[in-house]
Amino acid sequence: xxxxxxxxxxxxxxxxxxxxxxxxxxxxxxxxxxxxxxxxxxxxxxxxxxxxxxxxxxxxxxxxxxxxxxxxxxxxxxxxxxxxxxxxxxxxxxxxxxxxxxxxxxxxxxxxxxxxxxxxxxxxxxxxxxxxxxxxxxxxxxxxxxxxxxxxxxxxxxxxxxxxxxxxxxxxxxxxxxxxxxxxxxxxxxxxxxxxxxxxxxxxxxxxxxxxxxxxxxxxxxxxxxxxxxxxxxxxxxxxxxxxxxxxxxxxxxxxxxxxxxxxxxxxxxxxxxxxxxxxxxxxxxxxxxxxxxxxxxxxxxxxxxxxxxxxxxxxxxxxxxxxxxxxxxxxxxxxxxxxxxxxxxxxxxxxxxxx
Numbered sequence: 490x491x492x493x494x495x496x497x498x499x500x501x502x503x504x505x506x507x508x509x510x511x512x513x514x515x516x517x518x519x520x521x522x523x524x525x526x527x528x529x530x531x532x533x534x535x536x537x538x539x540x541x542x543x544x545x546x547x548x549x550x551x552x553x554x555x556x557x558x559x560x561x562x563x564x565x566x567x568x569x570x571x572x573x574x575x576x577x578x579x580x581x582x583x584x585x586x587x588x589x590x591x592x593x594x595x596x597x598x599x600x601x602x603x604x605x606x607x608x609x610x611x612x613x614x615x616x617x618x619x620x621x622x623x624x625x626x627x628x629x630x631x632x633x634x635x636x637x638x639x640x641x642x643x644x645x646x647x648x649x650x651x652x653x654x655x656x657x658x659x660x661x662x663x664x665x666x667x668x669x670x671x672x673x674x675x676x677x678x679x680x681x682x683x684x685x686x687x688x689x690x691x692x693x694x695x696x697x698x699x700x701x702x703x704x705x706x707x708x709x710x711x712x713x714x715x716x717x718x719x720x721x722x723x724x725x726x727x728x729x730x731x732x733x734x735x736x737x738x739x740x741x742x743x744x745x746x747x748x749x750x751x752x753x754x755x756x757x758x759x760x761x762x763x764x765x766x767x768x769x770x771x772x773x774x775x776x777x778x779x780x781x782x783x784x785x786x787x788x789x790x791x792x793x794x795x796x797x798x799x800x801x802x803x804x805x806x807x808x809x810x811x812x813x814x815x816x817x818x819x820x821x822x823x824x825x826x827x828x829x830x831x832x833x834x835x836x837x838x839x840x841x842x843x844x845x
Contacts, residue, residue, distance in 0.1 A: 490554055492519055492612060497533060499608050505581035507532050507600075508608070509568075512586035514779040515609040517707060520552040528564065529555070530571060539567050569598045581605050607784070614776060614784050615802040620708060621826065624777065624804055627664065627710035628824050628835040630703050634658040635714055635838040642845055644693050644718060648673040652686035655701050664703035668710060668781040672700035679715065680818040682771055682810060693719045696817040702781055709781040711806050712836050713822030716843040728765075728811050729842045732819045735759040735809040736840075739773050739787070743825065743832040745801045749774070749785050750792035752799075756809045757789075765811045768818075774806040777824060803827040804835075 496519065500508050510516055510529035517523055519531075520538055524547050527540030538548050538555040541564075548557050560567040572580070577600045584604030587595070596602055616624065634655050641654050652671040659667065674684030676695040684698070691697060695718045702711040715732075717725055739756035753773040760769045772788025785797050787805060799805075808822030823836040 493531065493536060495612050496531065496609060499611070500531070500581070501533070503581070503605060503608070505603070505605070506579065507575070507577050508581040508605075509595075510583060510609065511591075512583050512609065514783075515583065515586070515613070518609060518613055518779060520555050522548055522552045522555075523707065524548065524551075526564075527560075528568070530558075530568075532575070537571065539564065539571065565594050565598065568595070572598055572600055579603065581608075583609070585610075610784050611797070613778055614797065615800050616778060616804055616826075617802070620778065621802070621804070623706040623708035624710060624824070625835055627668070627703050627705040627708055628712070629837070630659045630662050630664050630705065631701055631710045631712040632836060632838045633662060634701060634703075635699070635712060638699065639716070639843065639845060642691060642697060642716065642718060644691055646691050648675055648678075648686040648689050648691065651691075651697070651699065655699065656703075659701070659703040664705055665707075666704045668702035668704050672698065672713075674698045674818075675718075677815055677817055680812040680814050680816060682812055682818070682820070691718055694722070695719075696725065696819065698818060698820055700820070700822065702777075707779055709777050709779070710835075711777050711781055711808075711822060711824055712838060713808055713820045714838055714840070714843075715819045715821065716845055718845050721842060721844055725817075726842065728813070729819050731760060731763050731765065732809055732811050732821050733840065733842075735769075736807055736821050736823070739807045739809060740823070740825065740832060740834070743787075743799070743805070743807065743827060745799055745827055745829045747799050748792070748796050749787035749799060749805070750789055750796060752807075753787045753789055753791075756807070760809060760811060765813075768811045768813055769809060770812070771810070774808055774822075777804050777806060799827045801827055801829050807832075 524544035580600040673686040742755035774787035810820035812818035826833040
């Protein structure tokens, strides 16, 4: 209910009396309801959870402070009835979580529609101790999975097998799901920042980049490590050391009061000065919580008058990379909590250049 009151303060500041929440993560964050279907309607004095028969009991158990509004037919029919009962003339909605088809249906229900972006996401950026505890547990499982996979990787093993073993290990240890499709990219494919696991068999001398994470109590972790199968050559060591130094610069720059684009610039400069500016094309990091990619961002694209200032309790990744086409790439990613005087690193997996 503290989260709901914070949203109501934001609504009041925007002049919103009624607000419709349709984003799944935002619905869970505000109400605790984890079902796959349903919307929230919030006013200054009341709050409703609209869902169908499959979730009536679950909604009562998980969201006891919310008024359950049963959906007996189409969702649009239930919302239309609720809008008429409350005499709603103007309705705020999450424009980032609605398709045009859904908007058209909503527009036919009567109220004037006003779209807003990020009202709930801004609240989600700063995590409370309960959220941090879940993220820590998820990060620990990712660390354990990485340590385990080092005993599995060898020449001849397929990338798909590595990804499957990583997910199985995390699920067996207590994760409810993988946080995303696990990335395993070896050899020249390690130059693909989001190279999903393929049937390619790992070969001697390959870089193997693994990006993994899991979900614990609804919250995600995110970890990337790059290893070498066999002995690393001089060029591999040089690139790995460069990425490690860039990450150190990013971690050293990360603290409350700074902006994500500023932190990104500190790490990016290290890579640019080494002549690899064109080989680092993504942002330094992103927020992690109920979703594996959420606000805030550590990226040049985040810069601007609306870019948030980093605050204590925000959880972000720091993940510089260098990706050289037809050769390979390196990414090193840690999950960290922003603190007043720096950051708390949650990822404990070995960051030294590991030769298997």
